[in-house]
Amino acid sequence: xxxxxxxxxxxxxxxxxxxxxxxxxxDWAAGIPAVTVAMVDILKETGLVRxxxxxxxxxxxxxxxxxGCAWPDPDDDRSPIAEYCENGAKALAEEATTKKLTxxxxxxxxxxxxxxxxxxxxxxxxxxxxxxxxxxxxxxxTPVSWDFAFKKIADELNALASPDEAAFYTSGRTSNEASFxxxxxxxxxxxxxxxxxxxxxxxxxxxxLADTIGIGKGTVTLNDxxxxxxxIIMGQNPGTNHPRMLSALEKAKEKGSKIIAVNPLHEAGLMxxxxxxxxxxxxxxxxxxxxxxxxxxxxxxxxxxxxxxxLLYKAELENPGTVFDHEFIKKNTTGYVAFLDSLxxxxxxxxxxxxxxxxxxxxxAVNLIKNKSxxxxxxxxxxxxxxxxxxxxxxxxxLVMLKGAIGKPGAGLCPVRGHSNVQGNRTMMIWDKPKPxxxxxxxxxxxxEPPRGHGYDVVESIKAMDEGKLKVFFAMGGNFLxxxxxxxxxxxxxxKLRLSVHISTKLNRSHLVHGEEALILPTLSRSxxxxxxxxxxxxxxxxxxxxVQMSKGMLKPVSEHLMNENQIVCNLAKATFGSRSVIxxxxxxxxxxxxxxxxxxxxxxxxxxxxxxxxPGGFYLPNAAREGKFITEKNGSIIPFNIAPLPKHELAADxxxxxxxxxxDQFNTTIYGLDDRxxxxxxxxxxxxxxxxxxxxxxxxxxxxxxxxxYDDWVExxxxxxxVVPYNIPEGNTATYYPEANVLIPINSVxxxxxxxxxxxxxxxxxxxVV
Ligand code: SF4
Numbered sequence: 165x166x167x168x169x170x171x172x173x174x175x176x177x178x179x180x181x182x183x184x185x186x187x188x189x190x191d192w193a194a195g196i197p198a199v200t201v202a203m204v205d206i207l208k209e210t211g212l213v214r215x216x217x218x219x220x221x222x223x224x225x226x227x228x229x230x231x232g233c234a235w236p237d238p239d240d241d242r243s244p245i246a247e248y249c250e251n252g253a254k255a256l257a258e259e260a261t262t263k264k265l266t267x268x269x270x271x272x273x274x275x276x277x278x279x280x281x282x283x284x285x286x287x288x289x290x291x292x293x294x295x296x297x298x299x300x301x302x303x304x305x306t307p308v309s310w311d312f313a314f315k316k317i318a319d320e321l322n323a324l325a326s327p328d329e330a331a332f333y334t335s336g337r338t339s340n341e342a343s344f345x346x347x348x349x350x351x352x353x354x355x356x357x358x359x360x361x362x363x364x365x366x367x368x369x370x371x372x373l374a375d376t377i378g379i380g381k382g383t384v385t386l387n388d389x390x391x392x393x394x395x396i397i398m399g400q401n402p403g404t405n406h407p408r409m410l411s412a413l414e415k416a417k418e419k420g421s422k423i424i425a426v427n428p429l430h431e432a433g434l435m436x437x438x439x440x441x442x443x444x445x446x447x448x449x450x451x452x453x454x455x456x457x458x459x460x461x462x463x464x465x466x467x468x469x470x471x472x473x474x475l476l477y478k479a480e481l482e483n484p485g486t487v488f489d490h491e492f493i494k495k496n497t498t499g500y501v502a503f504l505d506s507l508x509x510x511x512x513x514x515x516x517x518x519x520x521x522x523x524x525x526x527x528x529a530v531n532l533i534k535n536k537s538x539x540x541x542x543x544x545x546x547x548x549x550x551x552x553x554x555x556x557x558x559x560x561x562x563l564v565m566l567k568g569a570i571g572k573p574g575a576g577l578c579p580v581r582g583h584s585n586v587q588g589n590r591t592m593m594i595w596d597k598p599k600p601x602x603x604x605x606x607x608x609x610x611x612x613e614p615p616r617g618h619g620y621d622v623v624e625s626i627k628a629m630d631e632g633k634l635k636v637f638f639a640m641g642g643n644f645l646x647x648x649x650x651x652x653x654x655x656x657x658x659x660k661l662r663l664s665v666h667i668s669t670k671l672n673r674s675h676l677v678h679g680e681e682a683l684i685l686p687t688l689s690r691s692x693x694x695x696x697x698x699x700x701x702x703x704x705x706x707x708x709x710x711x712v713q714m715s716k717g718m719l720k721p722v723s724e725h726l727m728n729e730n731q732i733v734c735n736l737a738k739a740t741f742g743s744r745s746v747i748x749x750x751x752x753x754x755x756x757x758x759x760x761x762x763x764x765x766x767x768x769x770x771x772x773x774x775x776x777x778x779x780p781g782g783f784y785l786p787n788a789a790r791e792g793k794f795i796t797e798k799n800g801s802i803i804p805f806n807i808a809p810l811p812k813h814e815l816a817a818d819x820x821x822x823x824x825x826x827x828x829d830q831f832n833t834t835i836y837g838l839d840d841r842x843x844x845x846x847x848x849x850x851x852x853x854x855x856x857x858x859x860x861x862x863x864x865x866x867x868x869x870x871x872x873x874x875y876d877d878w879v880e881x882x883x884x885x886x887x888v889v890p891y892n893i894p895e896g897n898t899a900t901y902y903p904e905a906n907v908l909i910p911i912n913s914v915x916x917x918x919x920x921x922x923x924x925x926x927x928x929x930x931x932x933x934v935v
Pocket of ligand 1: 223230231232233234235247248249250251252253405406407408409
């Protein structure tokens with residue numbers, strides 16, 4: 165048994181807990197408290213005038229895209245009052261804050277001192293106001309010029325033995341324009357080492373859907389929600405992670421749709437919604453959302469789906485032609501008979517037990533869908549971040565195929581993305597596994613030979629850092645260390661780098677756990693006015709439903725030394741290549757229209773990009789599956805039924821499954837506050853939610869201080885000092901917040917095929933805290 169390295173990213177092993185308060189979990193989301201909390205944050209960080217100006221323009225057709233989640237804006241009827249949610253307002257408060265970090269701040273605060281703060285405290289420091297550099301052996305970042313920064317990076321890149329000794333990470337905030345020039349720079353440099361945040365979230369969706377329906381994206385539009393019979397929401401918590409989805413669900417309910425929620429936790433935002441923009445919601449009257457709540461065990465989804473399919477088959481046999489869509493199955497699928505045969509090996513009782521449900525509950529779900537074909541299935545990380553994440557996505561496809569619930573109005577697949585342009589990044593070729601066709605196009609348009617081999621994804625990048633194969637790590641946004649698994653292993657790997665570079669708006673932990681040398685390059689945020697050569701620019705983003713639209717910030721940036729991401733890339737490319745580049749980087753640095761013109765030539769569906777993106781509300785990218793045409797690489801126009809096994813989960817008496825989750829005061833790795841008010845947890849994040857029976861068996865009281873352990877791969881991983889909170893969660897299951905519990909997620913525990921870390925299922929032991 166080995167131990168994780170001792171040296172660690174400070175603050176993640178506190179000696180004291182805060183003063184935890186526990187209240188009763190809520191059975192509804194939003195309402196007046198959402199408005200109040202959002203406004204308090206805005207007033208505190210931006211002041212009234214700046215904050216209200218930002219909020220007024222957020223998600224409006226002539227405004228800027230919220231940098232939060234990727235939930236779509238309505239095509240037409242956008243609210244004249246507020247087209248944002250509490251978390252959108254919090255995201256604005258974070259980025260539009262007037263606090264800024266100047267040279268004095270970095271002179272006064274050493275890296276070691278900053279590392280002692282927790283992620284919440286680090287994030288609240290303010291916007292980074294100029295490029296800063298950490299020299300080898302130095303204790304403090306110091307301000308430098310942009311020219312110095314570009315030369316430093318260029319020199320390091322040019323000194324590498326191979327372009328594959330560098331990796332270029334992207335987080336989901338990056339615009340389409342900057343994503344395109346970024347991947348162009350990286351590929352002209354000569355590598356496909358382009359890990360991105362998709363690798364850690366919806367990669368299982370991309371793989372599962374591309375293999376089946378031929379496109380790694382969802383198939384529904386927002387309007388489908390208003391014209392459907394049943395919406396099934398699996399492994400997703402819209403109240404916190406995609407709050408405006410609640411308005412869509414409310415409207416769907418008003419139009420007669422039923423909702424089935426599938427989640428190990430009873431999430432407030434799946435149960436009820438008090439819409440603060442409606443009189444009813446304002447008066448505190450909630451709309452009931454879920455008609456049926458299936459509280460599955462963690463990773464019980466495969467068993468649930470198979471049980472539903474088996475019961476649907478039984479109903480079809482009883483009333484042939486009334487349950488399955490035989491026309492759809494015959495025309496579009498293969499493997500139907502073998503798939504039904506594969507269900508024979510299971511008994512519904514056993515499947516229900518494996519799912520953690522009763523047969524009656526599953527029958528209720530089947531009754532809601534058996535005579536309907538307008539069904540939408542939504543999902544998020546609760547499905548994808550498992551060993552069998554890809555297989556469960558394919559099982560969801562199996563279910564919609566049986567029902568013919570895809571490729572027509574009111575029906576289809578809806579993976580909900582967690583970061584505003586994560587889908588657009590991939591459309592713009594931010595990918596470690598680009599297709600030969602895409603690379604051919606780059607070659608045709610730009611005249612250089614792009615690298616052809618696959619690059620490193622996130623997990624592979626961390627391992628390559630650890631093995632000394634990566635020398636330079638360049639991050640376009642994000643907080644890599646806090647987003648990734650196995651925190652201590654990853655921190656140790658990052659410390660082996662020669663140079664780490666982050667393009668960022670605010671300080672985060674990844675700046676404090678660095679390579680031998682480090683740079684932070686400050687950039688504009690979405691709400692900032694972006695002026696190049698005296699002209700106001702706009703960028704473009706793609707939402708979860710494949711709509712691309714413009715985004716134009718209008719707030720005065722906090723510093724004159726910020727540079728937009730596209731210009732950073734183009735200037736870096738000039739510094740790196742000098743005269744050896746075949747690309748006119750000056751042209752792309754000076755004009756986003758010029759970038760969009762080449763996007764139009766390279767990216768399918770983006771023809772006339774400059775015109776289409778200027779249309780109010782933007783334009784839909786082509787999506788053949790949405791129209792009922794399935795064009796797959798492996799199977800032509802036919803979708804194969806996928807036969808996957810049930811996962812085997814065996815736990816020793818002192819072991820539990822743990823899922824990492826977000827609190828309501830959090831967006832990805834950004835911690836807005838210390839409360840999770842829907843779950844009734846206040847003023848502390850180092851909590852572990854446990855079933856009361858499990859607590860009793862283990863001899864734990866409420867508020868017991870405990871340490872958490874994982875022993876995968878014969879390595880002891882420890883997360884010290886958590887506090888037990890009794891919670892309505894299935895026996896054997898627990899939940900903790902990330903990034904605090906990421907230290908327990910083994911680097912080798914990944915989803916098959918997608919290599920996504922299994923952040924929703926880790927085996928842990930829980931012991932009383934030892935001082
Ligand atoms: S739902 Fe998502 S995109 Fe919309 S305002 Fe909220 S966080 Fe921003």
